Amino acid sequence: MTNAVEVQAVHKRFKGINALRGLTLSVERGTTYGLLGPNGAGKTTLIRTIAGLLSPDSGEVKVLDTRMPNKPILGRVGYMTQSLALYEELSVRQNVQFFAEIAGKDDAKAIDEVIALVDLSKRANSRVRELSGGMKQRCSLACALVHRPDLVLLDEPTVGVDPQLRVQFWEHFRRLNQAGVTLIVSSHVMDEAERCDKLGFLRDGVMLAEGSADELRQRAGTDNLETAFLRFAENTNGKEQSS
Numbered sequence: 570m571t572n573a574v575e576v577q578a579v580h581k582r583f584k585g586i587n588a589l590r591g592l593t594l595s596v597e598r599g600t601t602y603g604l605l606g607p608n609g610a611g612k613t614t615l616i617r618t619i620a621g622l623l624s625p626d627s628g629e630v631k632v633l634d635t636r637m638p639n640k641p642i643l644g645r646v647g648y649m650t651q652s653l654a655l656y657e658e659l660s661v662r663q664n665v666q667f668f669a670e671i672a673g674k675d676d677a678k679a680i681d682e683v684i685a686l687v688d689l690s691k692r693a694n695s696r697v698r699e700l701s702g703g704m705k706q707r708c709s710l711a712c713a714l715v716h717r718p719d720l721v722l723l724d725e726p727t728v729g730v731d732p733q734l735r736v737q738f739w740e741h742f743r744r745l746n747q748a749g750v751t752l753i754v755s756s757h758v759m760d761e762a763e764r765c766d767k768l769g770f771l772r773d774g775v776m777l778a779e780g781s782a783d784e785l786r787q788r789a790g791t792d793n794l795e796t797a798f799l800r801f802a803e804n805t806n807g808k809e810q811s812s
């Protein structure tokens with residue numbers, strides 16, 4: 570198996586909104602794929618479809634060689650949602666433990682390690698509702714990683730996280746890749762894109778372009794990723810108007 574994720578011609582429509590319009594992508598095992606695009610591009614819809622929480626109207630999603638949706642495979646997937654899904658009245662540790670338990674991996678050492686990783690050891694016994702936004706974000710990341718998943722889906726994980734810790738997150742993501750773990754990270758911040766092995770530029774449910782940051786800049790004839798995004802978007806506008 571070389572690809573951890575295969576998305577084939579996926580369409581998803583919500584009441585008159587075409588959130589995903591024939592999306593195809595594959596993510597090689599042990600790599601980090603960055604989904605980039607503005608609000609409303611379809612990033613969260615795509616991630617939820619990959620996690621099997623949404624069924625596509627047409628097309629197919631395979632995760633770790635298994636056609637989604639599939640419940641058992643979810644034990645091997647970590648998902649950090651964009652809107653935080655934490656229990657505000659429980660402590661950091663209790664939240665992380667809860668996620669470990671539902672994945673069947675209630676291991677005290679793993680829980681301590683992941684809390685240390687997100688730099689919350691000193692706040693392990695604080696109730697989540699007493700934490701700052703960035704701390705909640707970090708707690709949420711700990712919950713997504715505690716069961717040592719093979720595939721990690723992170724929906725805008727570094728929003729509200731300070732720059733120094735953001736660097737640490739990315740260093741950890743790299744180590745996960747080296748251990749064979751696959752990551753899909755969505756962002757609307759282009760500077761994080763540099764860290765990804767491959768990028769997908771998404772807009773209006775369509776893949777505008779795919780490749781490494783260097784490849785995309787080169788193809789667009791610019792040294793700036795944001796400009797590259799805009800150029801690919803312009804080309805697509807032209808095509809849509811003439812078709």
Ligand SMILES: Nc1ncnc2c1ncn2[C@@H]1O[C@H](COP(=O)(O)OP(=O)(O)O)[C@@H](O)[C@H]1O
Nearest residue numbers: 583586588606607608609610611612613614615
């Ligand atoms: N559950 C839903 N019901 C109706 N529309 C939705 C739903 N989820 C997403 N959408 C719409 O689908 C489009 C893509 O949204 P989303 O995947 O959240 O984009 P992104 O994460 O890139 O900001 C948006 O137009 C959004 O309003």
Ligand SMILES: [Mg+2]
Nearest residue numbers: 612613614651
């Ligand atoms: Mg989103």
